[in-house]
Amino acid sequence: MTTADGTPLKVALARATRRSKIRAFLLVAPLLVFILITFIFPIIHMLMNSVDSPEVQEAIPATVAELQKWDGTGLPGEAVYAALAKELGDRSRRAEIGRMSKRLNYETAGFRSLLNATGRKIGGAKAPFKEAFIAIDKDWGNPDTWKVIKNAAPAITISYYLNALDRTTDPDGNIVQQPEYKQIYVTLFLRTIYVSIGVTVFCILLAYPISYMLATLPTKYSNLLLILVLLPFWTSLLVRTTSWIVLLQTQGVINDLLVWTGLIDTENRITMIYNMTGSLIAMTHILLPFMVLPLYSVMKTISPNYMRAARSLGANPLVAFVRIYMPQTVPGIGAGSILVFILAIGYYITPALVGGQDGQLISNLIAYHMKQSLNWSLAAALGSILLAGVLAMYWLYDRLVGIDNMKLG
Amino acid sequence: MALPVYAGPLERTWYYAYRVICAAVFFFLIAPIVVIIPLSFNAEPYFTFTPEMLRFEAAGYSLRWYEDIINNEQWLHSMKNSFIIGILSTVVATTLGTLAAIGLSRSELPAKSFIMGVMISPMIVPLIISAAAMFLFYSAPFGMPFALTQTYTGLILAHAALGTPFVVITVTATLVGFDRSLIRASATLGADPVTTFFKVIMPLILPGVISGALFAFITSFDEVVVVFFMAGFEQRTIPRQMWAGIREQISPTILAVATLLVCISIALLATIELLRRRNERMRGVTY
Numbered sequence: 279m280t281t282a283d284g285t286p287l288k289v290a291l292a293r294a295t296r297r298s299k300i301r302a303f304l305l306v307a308p309l310l311v312f313i314l315i316t317f318i319f320p321i322i323h324m325l326m327n328s329v330d331s332p333e334v335q336e337a338i339p340a341t342v343a344e345l346q347k348w349d350g351t352g353l354p355g356e357a358v359y360a361a362l363a364k365e366l367g368d369r370s371r372r373a374e375i376g377r378m379s380k381r382l383n384y385e386t387a388g389f390r391s392l393l394n395a396t397g398r399k400i401g402g403a404k405a406p407f408k409e410a411f412i413a414i415d416k417d418w419g420n421p422d423t424w425k426v427i428k429n430a431a432p433a434i435t436i437s438y439y440l441n442a443l444d445r446t447t448d449p450d451g452n453i454v455q456q457p458e459y460k461q462i463y464v465t466l467f468l469r470t471i472y473v474s475i476g477v478t479v480f481c482i483l484l485a486y487p488i489s490y491m492l493a494t495l496p497t498k499y500s501n502l503l504l505i506l507v508l509l510p511f512w513t514s515l516l517v518r519t520t521s522w523i524v525l526l527q528t529q530g531v532i533n534d535l536l537v538w539t540g541l542i543d544t545e546n547r548i549t550m551i552y553n554m555t556g557s558l559i560a561m562t563h564i565l566l567p568f569m570v571l572p573l574y575s576v577m578k579t580i581s582p583n584y585m586r587a588a589r590s591l592g593a594n595p596l597v598a599f600v601r602i603y604m605p606q607t608v609p610g611i612g613a614g615s616i617l618v619f620i621l622a623i624g625y626y627i628t629p630a631l632v633g634g635q636d637g638q639l640i641s642n643l644i645a646y647h648m649k650q651s652l653n654w655s656l657a658a659a660l661g662s663i664l665l666a667g668v669l670a671m672y673w674l675y676d677r678l679v680g681i682d683n684m685k686l687g
Numbered sequence: 688m689a690l691p692v693y694a695g696p697l698e699r700t701w702y703y704a705y706r707v708i709c710a711a712v713f714f715f716l717i718a719p720i721v722v723i724i725p726l727s728f729n730a731e732p733y734f735t736f737t738p739e740m741l742r743f744e745a746a747g748y749s750l751r752w753y754e755d756i757i758n759n760e761q762w763l764h765s766m767k768n769s770f771i772i773g774i775l776s777t778v779v780a781t782t783l784g785t786l787a788a789i790g791l792s793r794s795e796l797p798a799k800s801f802i803m804g805v806m807i808s809p810m811i812v813p814l815i816i817s818a819a820a821m822f823l824f825y826s827a828p829f830g831m832p833f834a835l836t837q838t839y840t841g842l843i844l845a846h847a848a849l850g851t852p853f854v855v856i857t858v859t860a861t862l863v864g865f866d867r868s869l870i871r872a873s874a875t876l877g878a879d880p881v882t883t884f885f886k887v888i889m890p891l892i893l894p895g896v897i898s899g900a901l902f903a904f905i906t907s908f909d910e911v912v913v914v915f916f917m918a919g920f921e922q923r924t925i926p927r928q929m930w931a932g933i934r935e936q937i938s939p940t941i942l943a944v945a946t947l948l949v950c951i952s953i954a955l956l957a958t959i960e961l962l963r964r965r966n967e968r969m970r971g972v973t974y
Contacts, residue, residue, distance in 0.1 A: 295795065298793070298795045299795045299796070299797060301793075302790045302793040302795050302796040303790065303796060303797070304790070305786050305787060305789050305790030305793075306786075306787045306790035306791060306796065306802055307790075308783050308786060308787070309783040309784060309786065309787035309806060309851060309855070310787070310802060310805060310806070312779075312783055312847070312848070312851070313805055313806055313808070313809065313848060313851065314805070316821075316844045316845065316847070316848040317808065317809050317817070317821075317848040318805065318808065319824060319829075320817075320820040320821045320823065320824030320825070321808075321812065321816070321817075321820045323820065323823060323824045324816070324819060324820035324823055324824070327823060484712050484715065485712075487705065487708050487709050487712060488709050488712045488713060491705075491709045503713065505956070505960075506713045506716055506717045507716060508956055508960075509717065509720060509952065509953065509956060510716050510717065510719075510720060512905065512952040512953075512955055512956045512959075513720055513948070513949055513952045514908075514909045514926060514945075514948045514952065515909055515911070515926070516909070516911060516926045516929045516930060516933075516945075516948075517720070517723070517929075517945040517948050517949060518719060518720065519933070520723065520929065520933060520941055520942070520945050521719035521720060521722060521723045521945070522719055523734075523933065523937075524722065524723060524726060524734045524735070524942070525718075525719055525722060527734065529733075529734070529735060530734060530735055531722060531726075531734075531735050531736065534735050534736070563715065563716070563719060566715075566716060567716075595698055595701075620811075620813075623813070624812075624813020624814060624815055624816065625813075626813075626814065626815045626912055627911060627912065627930075631930070631933055631934070641813065641815040644815050644816070644819060645815060645819075645915075648819050648822065648916065649916070654819075654823060657819055658819070658820075658823070661815070661816040661819055661820070664813060664815075664816060665812060665813070665816050668811065668812070668813055669811070672811050
């Protein structure tokens with residue numbers, strides 16, 4: 279069969295399909311390119327940042343090359359000391375050496391001052407350099423010092439990830455626990471998970487009764503009540519956090535009310551904010567709509583006839599509810615829980631403002647390393663671990679509910 | 688929902704207890720938002736109800752915190768910033784998002800789930816990670832010798848990226864009920880694709896586009912983490928200014944700003960709700 283102009287039908291169809299494929303793709307392409315450049319590349323860039331370790335190689339390339347010949351037993355040879363003396367003494371390398379000191383200081387505390395002191399004095403030193411170095415600081419006579427430099431030299435490192443999991447490498451390259459006082463991240467990851475689970479459970483407990491009410495009331499009433507759920511959903515996060523500060527602080531509305539009713543006296547005002555309690559209350563309030571909306575949409579599809587049938591067959595109301603109604607709402611509970619959990623695990627603003635010291639979560643630490651300590655690679659490593667967790671949850675969500683079924687408002 | 692006549696005393700008790708529980712949860716949801724509104728009219732610089740306020744005396748109330756906003760250069764500047772960044776990022780997000788949603792709704796599109804995944808990724812990734820990644824990347828994009836951090840352009844691009852998933856999702860949802868034969872009908876009547884888009888597709892999907900745009904706008908308008916990382920003093924938005932207010936010099940001016948923001952939320956919510964109902968009605972006709 280051929281078309282009017284003589285081309286075979288098959289070819290014409292293939293051409294038409296290809297053309298419409300291209301047309302569909304061209305519609306999608308601008309946004310795809312935009313998201314790739316403004317969002318996906320930054321994420322990839324951050325992932326690379328978390329394993330990137332160019333500092334030592336950039337600062338002292340010749341020393342690194344010499345160190346590769348060293349077998350790790352005893353002290354390295356004079357050639358290594360000579361190369362390091364030349365490179366440390368080179369004034370034009372100051373910026374690179376500064377970055378390397380910072381990097382090595384993450385591995386072993388005190389490395390920065392060792393390099394600074396050596397850098398100041400080594401310029402005037404003469405051969406043999408080995409003795410000159412050891413005369414400046416006896417740490418240069420310790421093979422461990424050299425092992426640390428050699429271990430940090432490769433361009434790719436997992437040390438930030440180890441650090442993010444409270445591990446480190448000893449000079450021989452074995453993975454060991456961080457000293458006790460530096461172990462904070464695993465605790466914080468666990469705390470973040472516990473808080474997220476806690477918030478999710480609170481949200482289920484609070485959302486279930488009102489979703490049931492919304493789903494069973496006649497539409498004209500339920501639409502009005504739904505506004506009470508949607509208004510918080512649409513209200514700025516900062517506004518809601520501010521109102522919780524107003525309500526919960528020691529001189530705040532709730533404490534005033536309790537004092538006024540005589541339940542507590544004014545000396546014993548309850549501390550409900552700037553601690554974990556404050557974080558939990560505010561986060562539950564902020565995330566509650568994300569639980570109500572999916573639960574409500576699932577419950578709305580459950581026919582009341584099932585309950586009526588159960589009752590007419592002799593089940594008492596409780597049994598009917600638990601055995602017949604609740605199993606049908608499990609998809610809604612699942613969807614809402616995963617959504618709330620994912621949002622809670624990456625929460626930053628609310629814990630930072632109302633969490634105080636013991637309400638801080640892992641995201642607060644990421645922000646701390648980004649803004650204050652400026653250890654961006656560690657922030658990137660912590661972020662990557664968090665991201666991996668969130669993506670795993672989303673994968674689960676997609677399997678259970680389907681991303682396409684995500685509803686807004 | 689009504690109590691059946693055959694209900695026993697236990698069921699009767701539970702029926703009323705259940706209503707009390709629901710009322711308590713609704714109260715929990717809405718009270719924190721309502722409580723700040725009267726407090727923003729406090730005559731005293733306190734965050735709680737003064738005795739004068741509780742006695743409903745006129746002396747207990749004043750508009751001084753609202754005057755404070757009008758007279759404060761920083762608040763006015765941050766409001767201007769919020770609207771500039773919000774509106775421009777919404778325009779970018781809505782334009783690109785609507786086109787992409789139309790493309791996504793075509794069955795011929797290859798690798799659809801992959802493309803969808805990329806497009807909604809800004810919504811999936813926790814904000815703190817997006818903000819950190821964008822900050823690192825935008826301070827020297829592709830190693831080029833200029834920075835997009837501390838610029839309006841950088842913030843608008845970042846907020847547009849965060850807003851696009853909402854546009855894509857809402858417009859895609861609207862397109863589910865879209866009758867594709869209308870496009871063919873328009874083509875057989877001689878319209879070129881551009882005319883078809885503006886005269887046939889656009890009017891029908893407009894409610895979805897507008898609600899997507901409102902989602903994108905509120906995303907930018909509310910967003911503080913990216914602003915916190917990327918904005919300089921010059922680009923501070925309202926949420927960033929509120930953050931600084933809570934952290935540094937907490938004054939009831941914040942409550943006045945919060946009240947204004949609640950009013951904006953109510954307006955947006957009402958618009959979205961109207962559009963949703965219109966869309967439901969329209970769909971009722973097509974099917």
